Amino acid sequence: MASKKLLLLPGDGIGPEAMNEVKKLIAAMNETLKSGFETEEGLVGGCAYDAHGQAVSDADMEKAMAADAVLFGAVGGPKWDAVPYEVRPEAGLLRLRKDLELFANLRPAICYPALAESSSLKPEVVEGLDILIVRELTGGVYFGEPKQIIDLGNGQKRGIDTQVYDTFEIERISGVAFELARTRKNHVTSMEKRNVMKSGVLWNEVVTATHKARYSDVKLDHMLADAGGMQLVRWPKQFDVIVTDNLFGDMLSDIAAMLTGSIGMLPSASLGAPDGKTGKRKALYEPVHGSAPDIAGQGIANPIAMIASFAMCLRYSFNMVEEADRVEAAIAAVLDEGLRTADIMSEGKTQVGTVEMGDAIVAKF
């Protein structure tokens, strides 16, 4: 691989603190392994709005386009609650996803053995949990038009959003889910609301056809999204890969993350289609947790999700499988040794801050 250009977008809240720990790891890899990562930085979210009135600038979008991968922290906070809708912090993230065509969002929900007891679920329900939510990320109600508020007069307004899915969008996201299932337990569960939504009817039809045409070796189940949410809470281990649309994926992946008791630990990857010539795909990696403005700047945030997102980056963008394994092993090792940030602290463990946690992981790497 010729270039290894990373764009770092730390964002708001605890984003910058978490990103700092990744920077240390990158520096260490460049020094000891000669990994040759080149990093640039940009602004996204509230900080970008403060700097130049946009949730992400065109210049930073160009950097993102040119990068081999983007590492993204988190955006948003009460400071920007009243900014106009078009330039709210989230608009930066949504523009990155849309303009880079990152249609496939991979959200593993893994229960770290050392943390099973910090889940609100019974240990036997979550111990050993390892599921992967594959969420469609560039379609659906997030981007469909019309999306507007109309003034009807008489004090009445109308808010409209449009859920739209085309065959090809459902085909390509289900292809990703089936391919990944083959590397796992070979089981895909597709979730929609076909009993209420026409897009759900089409979703069901296209997933079924894609399965029949190209992936009939994979076990496929269909579940209504509301029942799917219930089943996630009841017995999540029945799932391997879940494929679903943008909005259901938003809800279901957050719930899956919370089950593990490790929301501060979970990474995600957002991938584009492989380039026809080079085979490279655009990619953005981000923790599942948000910007947590209430604890920002205190040095107590958990950097593990951000570091684990970098491990996904090594794996998916640079095929550095061994290095990715080593990062993940380093995370598991510090947890086994009893180090905990405040969010995952429990009796008898050693509470540490963001920097100490990052240092410990880099040292183990």
Place this chain on the structure above:
Amino acid sequence: MASKKLLLLPGDGIGPEAMNEVKKLIAAMNETLKSGFETEEGLVGGCAYDAHGQAVSDADMEKAMAADAVLFGAVGGPKWDAVPYEVRPEAGLLRLRKDLELFANLRPAICYPALAESSSLKPEVVEGLDILIVRELTGGVYFGEPKQIIDLGNGQKRGIDTQVYDTFEIERISGVAFELARTRKNHVTSMEKRNVMKSGVLWNEVVTATHKARYSDVKLDHMLADAGGMQLVRWPKQFDVIVTDNLFGDMLSDIAAMLTGSIGMLPSASLGAPDGKTGKRKALYEPVHGSAPDIAGQGIANPIAMIASFAMCLRYSFNMVEEADRVEAAIAAVLDEGLRTADIMSEGKTQVGTVEMGDAIVAKF
């Protein structure tokens, strides 16, 4: 109250078995208390389709319009998976909701003390849980137009659904939530995705304005719906009343129900606006669980959610508060005595069938 006309729509799957137990209770009340309930029956769902090719007939809709309350069992099953979208079983339920203008769906999520251990969540997380989800039921993506699948040619189709909310719809559902909160812990949490959806922006604005104008004595919080789902799983007792739209309400109320470990126990009420003259409101009562075709006809279904739905009917449609309390007390009493249907069975308890459970509750009443 002059008339007490009930329309019973048992529906499909375990619906009829569960409804039979309510019929016994109605008969007992008519006999011992001279309650004067008049019942009629109709078809809805797959059985209505089998009988006359519609998910609910015009004649049964007329009966529903004329009734003081509708008791609804459940609809759907694999038998009708391939029927046309317009006449699928769920269409019957959706038509009832829409044509009766039942905009307010009340879904209590209560953890029966006797059943705390059957939850997948830790007992301390769910013990004593008592929250109420107020779901908007006649708007949003369920009914918005356009709702269609378009053939784009070249093997491509487009599935479209439209999420629409008007000011007055949000106003009236939040009014219901605030009113109910006043009879409870005086706390409402409103959930939407205003960071992504324009309807969410309007939702947030109107709930805030309604609160300010008429309910400023009630504590109001706003939460993004994905974060709300997480918080439900993490620590549900932080909530009292949750108010949300049709689709988020569908997801969140099912998750809340599953938390309690008592999905076979939970009732719901769907209410219209009070009539300007009589003050009466149209109403439909249904269990939160579905038709469970896999166990239908075996006499093992749990009738408690259906019976508890009738208790809600006594309370909300006939102001028979004392009788409602007595039904709920009878349910709690049989549970305390150790009677369990298969879905809630645990060691040391006495397993009974649908009929035995119904009989035991009627006997305690």
